[in-house]
Amino acid sequence: MLKNKKLLQIIFIIIFFIWVQLSVMTYLVLYLNESRGVPLSFALICLALLQFGGVIGRAGWGFVSDQFFNQQRGIVLALIGLISGILMITLIIIPNNFQLIFVATLSLFLGITTQGWNGIFVLMISEVVKREQIGLASGIGLAVVYLGAIFGTPLSGWLIDITGQFEIMWIICGCIIFLTGLLTIILKLDTKTV
DSSP: OTTOHHHHHHHHHHHHHHHHHHHHHHHHHHIIIIISOOOHHHHHHHHHHHHHHHHHHHHHHHHHHHHHSTTOHHHHHHHHHHHHHHHHHHHHHSOTTOOHHHHHHHHHHHHHHHSSOHHHHHHHHHHHSOGGGHHHHHHHHHHHHTHIIIIIHHHHHHHHHHHSOSHHHHHHHHHHHHHHHHHHHHHTTTOOOO
């Protein structure tokens, strides 16, 4: 299974997705409250909307893939990465006199993208290995991709600490997830190998 190039490419791509997922979830409330002056109670509502968006995304991206992209999971994963990057950059460039409803809506859509990609990942793994290897491939895949959480989220915190501002972390994570979306297109991860 470790010779399965497509499986390894998917796992590599998802390391960055999980880094961004947990960084957004970890730092959204702090960023909104400390950098943007959003009341803590409203920032927590935005966190709830982020999580609710994740539920929608996990259920919905597979449907989107089947109904609109002919089960091309790689294209959908790339789309999720590209949209995530744009939304993250949008969050830091909106002016300080922004409407809170816009921030709430942005949080929901960040949830649909940055928190909702997991179902597509599981589908992709199951489609690039033999049927009898799906459980093992999923276990290996999940174990390895969590390196993105183990190293990426503290790296995001370190960036915030050394710069003294949240915006650098949002820019770096936004650019990384956007470029990961582009890389997903370049690697053509839609081809089933089995």
